[in-house]
Amino acid sequence: MYAFYSLLVYIFYTLFRRDGEGAAAAAAHTRDPSQGAGSLPRNSRPRPRRSRSRQGPQQDLWTELNGLDSPSDPDSEADRDEKQEATAEGAAGSSPEVSLEEAITHLAEFLSLQLGTGESWTRSLDPDKAPLLLTLTGQLLAVVAWLQGPGEKRPPRFQHGLQHQLCGSQQTEDPAPATTPTLSSGGQPLAPDGLRGAMRGEPKGQSQQREEEHRDWQWLEGTTLGQIEELKQQLAHQEEELSRLRLGVGVTDSEKRIQHLTMENEALKQSLSLTRDILLQWGPGPLVQTPSPAQEEAEVLMELRSRLRETEETTETLRAQLGVQEGQLWELQGALQELQLEAATRESEQRSKRELRQILRQLAGLRGHIVALRQGCGDLRGLVITFIQNYQGALKEAQGQVCWALGELSASQWARRVPEIRKKPRRAYQGRLLELRGNIRVLCRLKPGSSGNLLNVDPGPGGTVTANYRGRQRQFHLDRVFPPDATQEEVFRELEPAVLSCLQGYSVCIFTYGQTGTGKTYSMEGPPEDPGIAPRALQSLFREMGAQGGPRQHRVTVSMIEIYNETVRDLLAPGPPERLTVRQGPEGCGGIHVPGLTCWDVSDLRALHKMLNLGRRNRATAATHMNEHSSRSHALVTLTLTTAPPPHGPGTAGTLHLVDLAGSERVWKAVTTESSVGVGAGARGRRLREAQTINRSLLALGGVMAALRARQPHVPFRDSQLTRLLQPALGPGATAVMLVQISSRPEDVGETVCSLKFAERVSQVELGPARRHRTPSSGTPSSPSTGGTPSLGTPTTPSSEGISPQAEQTSSSGEPHQVS
Numbered sequence: 001m002y003a004f005y006s007l008l009v010y011i012f013y014t015l016f017r018r019d020g021e022g023a024a025a026a027a028a029h030t031r032d033p034s035q036g037a038g039s040l041p042r043n044s045r046p047r048p049r050r051s052r053s054r055q056g057p058q059q060d061l062w063t064e065l066n067g068l069d070s071p072s073d074p075d076s077e078a079d080r081d082e083k084q085e086a087t088a089e090g091a092a093g094s095s096p097e098v099s100l101e102e103a104i105t106h107l108a109e110f111l112s113l114q115l116g117t118g119e120s121w122t123r124s125l126d127p128d129k130a131p132l133l134l135t136l137t138g139q140l141l142a143v144v145a146w147l148q149g150p151g152e153k154r155p156p157r158f159q160h161g162l163q164h165q166l167c168g169s170q171q172t173e174d175p176a177p178a179t180t181p182t183l184s185s186g187g188q189p190l191a192p193d194g195l196r197g198a199m200r201g202e203p204k205g206q207s208q209q210r211e212e213e214h215r216d217w218q219w220l221e222g223t224t225l226g227q228i229e230e231l232k233q234q235l236a237h238q239e240e241e242l243s244r245l246r247l248g249v250g251v252t253d254s255e256k257r258i259q260h261l262t263m264e265n266e267a268l269k270q271s272l273s274l275t276r277d278i279l280l281q282w283g284p285g286p287l288v289q290t291p292s293p294a295q296e297e298a299e300v301l302m303e304l305r306s307r308l309r310e311t312e313e314t315t316e317t318l319r320a321q322l323g324v325q326e327g328q329l330w331e332l333q334g335a336l337q338e339l340q341l342e343a344a345t346r347e348s349e350q351r352s353k354r355e356l357r358q359i360l361r362q363l364a365g366l367r368g369h370i371v372a373l374r375q376g377c378g379d380l381r382g383l384v385i386t387f388i389q390n391y392q393g394a395l396k397e398a399q400g401q402v403c404w405a406l407g408e409l410s411a412s413q414w415a416r417r418v419p420e421i422r423k424k425p426r427r428a429y430q431g432r433l434l435e436l437r438g439n440i441r442v443l444c445r446l447k448p449g450s451s452g453n454l455l456n457v458d459p460g461p462g463g464t465v466t467a468n469y470r471g472r473q474r475q476f477h478l479d480r481v482f483p484p485d486a487t488q489e490e491v492f493r494e495l496e497p498a499v500l501s502c503l504q505g506y507s508v509c510i511f512t513y514g515q516t517g518t519g520k521t522y523s524m525e526g527p528p529e530d531p532g533i534a535p536r537a538l539q540s541l542f543r544e545m546g547a548q549g550g551p552r553q554h555r556v557t558v559s560m561i562e563i564y565n566e567t568v569r570d571l572l573a574p575g576p577p578e579r580l581t582v583r584q585g586p587e588g589c590g591g592i593h594v595p596g597l598t599c600w601d602v603s604d605l606r607a608l609h610k611m612l613n614l615g616r617r618n619r620a621t622a623a624t625h626m627n628e629h630s631s632r633s634h635a636l637v638t639l640t641l642t643t644a645p646p647p648h649g650p651g652t653a654g655t656l657h658l659v660d661l662a663g664s665e666r667v668w669k670a671v672t673t674e675s676s677v678g679v680g681a682g683a684r685g686r687r688l689r690e691a692q693t694i695n696r697s698l699l700a701l702g703g704v705m706a707a708l709r710a711r712q713p714h715v716p717f718r719d720s721q722l723t724r725l726l727q728p729a730l731g732p733g734a735t736a737v738m739l740v741q742i743s744s745r746p747e748d749v750g751e752t753v754c755s756l757k758f759a760e761r762v763s764q765v766e767l768g769p770a771r772r773h774r775t776p777s778s779g780t781p782s783s784p785s786t787g788g789t790p791s792l793g794t795p796t797t798p799s800s801e802g803i804s805p806q807a808e809q810t811s812s813s814g815e816p817h818q819v820s
C-alpha cells in the first residue's frame with residue numbers, strides 16, 4: 001500500500017508539474033522522472049503533495065516502482081539492481097527514459113500484485129470482480145494519461161483501462177449520450193465523445209475543444225465522485241464490521257481482525273483524502289470549489305464515534321442506574337407485599353370488630369326484650385299476690401279464733417293428765433344421755449299422703465331416706481326417721497330427754513324445717529286433740545318440775561317472737577305486736593340483746609298455754625293455695641327454766657327454744673299457683689316478698705350451718721334476723737335438734753331432696769360438748785346473767801343466753817303486768 005501511494009504521488013507530481021510548466025515541460029519531466037528524486041527514502045511513507053514544484057522523490061519512487069514488478073523472482077531482483085544502477089546514473093545526469101505508459105504498466109502490475117489476484121494488469125479485468133480501489137486508481141491513471149498528451153499519443157492500454165472503468169461505473173449513471181461510454185470494434189469499452197475525440201486528435205476549434213474538455217472534466221468528476229461514494233460505503237461497511245467485532249469479548253482473532261480493519265480503514269481514509277486533494281487541485285474551477293466529502297465524512301465519522309462513546313458511556317451509566325433502580329424496585333415490591341399483608345390483617349380485624357359490634361347490638365336487643373318480659377312477669381305476680389291476699393285476709397280472723405279455742409281445750413286436757421304424769425319416775429339421766437347422743441341431732445318425719453316410688457324410707461334410729469330424683473338415686477342418713485304413720489307421741493318421746501335437760505341447765509333448741517305444708521306446724525304445735533312437740537314439752541317440763549319439788553323451786557318465763565319479712569315482732573306484747581330490734585349482747589358475754597321484749601313469768605301449765613295461744617293469735621299467717629294454714633313467718637318460743645340452787649350447791653338456768661320455721665318453697669311455685677286462683681296485685685306482691693325473705697333467711701341459716709360444720713372462725717350469724725336470734729341456740733355448748741318434715745308426693749320430690757341435703761349438712765355440724773349453765777349457790781334461783789333472786793311475781797332480768805325478757809312480766813296467774 002505504501003508503494004501504491006508513492007506511485008500515486010509520483011503520478012500526481014508529474015501532472016502538477018505539467019500543469020504548472022506547460023505541456024511540453026511536463027512531457028520532458030515525465031520522460032526524466034529521476035530529477036530531484038534522490039532524496040526520498042525508500043521505505044518512507046509518501047504523503048499527498050499539494051505543492052506542484054516539488055520534484056525530489058521522483059527518482060526514488062520510480063526506482064521503487066521498477067523493483068516491484070516481480071519481488072519474488074531472483075531475475076527480477078537482478079533487473080531491479082540494474083534499474084537501481086540506471087537510476088543512479090540518471091541521478092548523475094543521464095537518467096533513463098521511462099515513458100508514462102511504462103509507468104502505468106508498472107503501476108498496473110503493482111496493483112495486481114497488491115491485490116493478490118495473480119493476474120497482470122495487461123489482462124482484461126472483470127469489472128464485477130475488480131476492487132473498487134483498483135478501479136478508482138485505473139480511472140485516475142486514465143485521466144493522467146489523457147492529460148499527458150494529445151489524443152494520438154495517449155497509450156491505448158491506458159485508453160482501454162479508462163474506457164473499461166468508465167463503462168463499468170458510468171454505464172447506467174450518466175444518461176448523456178455524448179458521455180456514455182461505448183464499446184469499440186474490438187470489444188473494448190470506449191471513452192466519452194469528448195475524450196474519444198481528443199484521443200482521435202480530430203481538429204477542432206479552440207473553444208469547442210475547451211467545451212469538450214470541460215464536459216469530459218464534468219464526466220470525470222461525476223465518475224470519481226461516484227467511486228468516492230462507493231468507497232464511503234465500503235468504509236461504512238468496514239466501520240460496521242469493526243463495531244460488530246468490537247462487541248466481541250475476549251476473542252483474540254477478533255481483536256486481530258479489528259486491528260487489520262482499523263489499518264485498512266485508515267488507508268481508505270487516506271486514499272479518500274488523497275483523491276479529494278487530487279480532485280481539488282487537479283480539476284478546473286467547479287472541481288476546485290467542490291468541498292472535501294471524505295474529510296467531512298471523516299469528521300462526521302469522528303463525531304459519530306465520539307457520540308457513540310458518549311452513548312456507550314451514557315448506556316453504562318443508565319445500566320448502573322437501572323441496576324440500582326431494580327434493587328429499589330425489589331425493595332418496594334417487598335414493602336408493597338408487607339403493606340398488602342398488613343392491609344389484609346387490618347381488614348380481617350375490622351371485619352371481626354364489625355361482627356362483634358353486630359353481636360353486641362343483638363345482645364342488647366335481647367337484654368331489652370328480657371327486661372320487658374321481666375316487667376310483665378312482675379306485673380302478673382303482683383296480680384296473683386293481690387288476689388291471694390284478699391282471699392287469705394278473710395280466713396285470718398277465723399283461724400285466730402279457732403286456734404284460741406283449740407289452745408283452751410288443750411290446756412284443760414293437760415291439766416287433767418298432770419297427776420298421772422307425776423306418777424312416772426324421775427329421769428335424771430336425760431342430761432347425760434343428751435351429752436352421749438351428741439349436741440346436734442337431725443330427725444326426719446314424712447307427712448302422710450300419697451306415696452310414690454320416688455322415696456324409699458328406712459325408718460328408725462339411724463334410718464335412711466332414698467330419693468330417686470332426675471334419674472339419680474341418692475340416700476340420706478339421719479339420726480332417726482319417722483314414717484308417715486308415726487304419732488305425735490313417738491316424735492316427742494324422741495325429743496323429751498333434750499327437753500327435760502333444760503331443767504339441768506342445758507340450752508336446747510328444737511326447730512322444724514321443711515317445705516311448705518309438710519307438717520312443721522303440725523309436728524310443733526299439733527291439733528288440740530293430738531298436741532305436738534311444744535305442748536308435750538311444756539307438759540313434760542311442768543311435770544318434771546313438780547316431781548322435783550314443785551313450781552316453787554323453779555322459775556319459768558316465756559317469750560314469743562315472730563320474724564316476718566325480716567321484722568322482729570313481740571307476739572306476747574299486751575297490745576298490738578311491736579317491732580323489736582335485735583342487738584349484740586355485751587362484749588365478752590356472747591348472745592344477743594332484744595330491748596323491749598315482753599317476758600311472761602308463768603307458774604303453771606295453764607298460764608303457759610294461755611300465753612302461747614296469745615302468741616299464736618298474734619302470729620302473722622297467710623293462707624296459701626298449698627296450705628291454707630301455712631304460717632308465713634318464723635315463730636320462736638323461748639322458755640327459761642331457772643332452778644333454785646340446793647342448800648349447798650349452785651342452781652341451774654336452762655333454756656328451751658321451740659322454733660317453727662316458715663316453709664321453704666320455691667317462689668315461682670307459690671306465685672304461679674296463686675295466680676291460678678286469681679288474687680289481687682297487692683296480695684301477690686306481698687306474697688312474693690314473703691317468699692323471698694323466707695328463703696333468704698333460710699339460706700342464711702344454711703350458711704351458718706356450713707360455717708359451723710367447717711369450724712370456721714367466723715360464723716355469719718348477722719346475715720339475717722333468724723340467725724341472729726338463733727345464735728345463742730347454736731352457740732358452743734348448746735344442743736340443737738332439727739326435725740325435717742318432708743313430703744312423699746312425687747311433685748314435691750325436688751323440695752324433699754333439698755330439705756334432705758340441708759339436713760345432711762346440719763348433721764355434720766359440731767357445736768362442741770353440751771354445757772350446763774349454773775346459777776350461784778345463793779339459795780334462790782335467779783337469772784344466770786344477773787344472779788338476782790328468783791321469785792315469782794318479781795321482775796326478771798335480762799339473760800345472757802340470748803332472748804331476754806325485760807319490759808314486762810306476768811304474774812303467776814298468767815296476767816301480764818308492767819314492771820314497776
Ligand SMILES: Nc1ncnc2c1ncn2[C@@H]1O[C@H](COP(=O)(O)OP(=O)(O)OP(=O)(O)O)[C@@H](O)[C@H]1O
Nearest residue numbers: 447448516517518519520521522627630631662663
Ligand atoms: N303427720 C300428719 N298427720 C296428719 N296430718 C298432717 C300431718 N302432717 C301435716 N298434716 C296436715 O297437713 C296440713 C299442713 O300441715 P302444717 O300446717 O303443719 O304444714 P306446715 O309445714 O306448717 O306449713 P307452713 O310451712 O305453711 O306453715 C295440715 O292440715 C295438717 O293437719
